[in-house]
Amino acid sequence: MTSTVMRSADSADSAVRRCDIRLPAAGFVGAALLVAAVGCGGGDDTAGPDLAASPTNVRWQPFQGVPLPVTDQGPKSTADGAATGFEHSPRGAGVAALTHSVRLAVAADTQWAKVAARELVPGPAKDEWAINRVQLSITGPASPEFAPRLLGYKITGYTEQNSTVDVYAKYSDRSKAVHHTTVEWFGEDWRLRLPDPGSTARPIDSIDALPTDIVKLEAPT
Template sequence: MTTPNRAIATAMVASTAVFGIAAVTGCGDDSTDTSTLVQQPPVEVHGSPTRLGWTSFQGMQLPVADQGPKSVNGAVARGFDHTPVGAGLAAIHASVRISVATDIQWALVAQQMLAPGPGRDAWALARAQISITSAISTGAPTVLGYLISRYSTQAADIAIYTRQADASLTRNTVTVLWQSGDWRLLLLAQPTVPTVAAVDTTPADMVALPGH
């Protein structure tokens, strides 16, 4: 049996090793008649969750708000608004839940909160090699907020900022996709850039998540 702190560290390595940025964009056609295109208004990506609260999962505090999740069934959180705020909350929940879910929880979390594909399959193979049987008892990271760098109705690239137990700050960059009526975390089988990095401070335009 792993200790709680060793379990969280091992799980983070197994899961974040396959995180990456994958922007979903449309392909253009030189023959397109641009006169028929309707310009979409800019989307506000710095809005804050309303009626923000917190819930505990495996020793981690996770944000809950009007924008989601609408339902929590065991380890699985679903029902995030099809908005930038909903995408941000979904990214946090999916990232944390797949990192700290126990041996009897992670398969269901992966099935319902991750986008299907080679990345999810690769993560499942890695996760099966470790064991997590208990919650984090001490030193759990604290989620401080998030910043959306790219957003469309199909996908969002999101940086999640976290304070670690030693007071250091990290940024975890992930992507969520809108699939089957909810945001799902996209994992890449072979990420080309590191997805977790140490940072000196949080950005001024980060969507802060206070109250815990």
């Protein structure tokens, strides 16, 4: 997706000045972030949003045995197991990706339908997930053996309509993994978009070490 920055020439300047435009591609999982940096004879630079900015006023609240962040960027509300109300910004998208992916995974039998209704983008992927979830049973908090401990996230692509977010977590056996997620601005909130049923992309990969450039949101032990 391409961002174009246009500046109108000064009416007193009859010369046509050329602007150097740099468009660095960020192409993880097919997403692209194009940030235009324009320099026109000493004019102000125009850049895209800061994808590495950390959420503010971070607190931690447990959900089904897993600590989840509550920040100034969201969620603003939690009810019936579902978390909603995320800021329309990269920070809001990052916190939403962490929150939705965990809540969807560990929601109890009495919670998952409402979590899916309020935190997922409608469509075939959501429908297929619901069919599979009916066949499982979660009645209590997540077992410590399988409960993830969040470590942070990295936004790999961002627009005002959707964002690709890598979510990093650690498990009780000390293994680490990165979950490749997508959140979409839907119904005035960030919701998780599950992979299409026919997708062959890997939703999760094991890793040996964390990247140095992630936004750290490390859950308490």
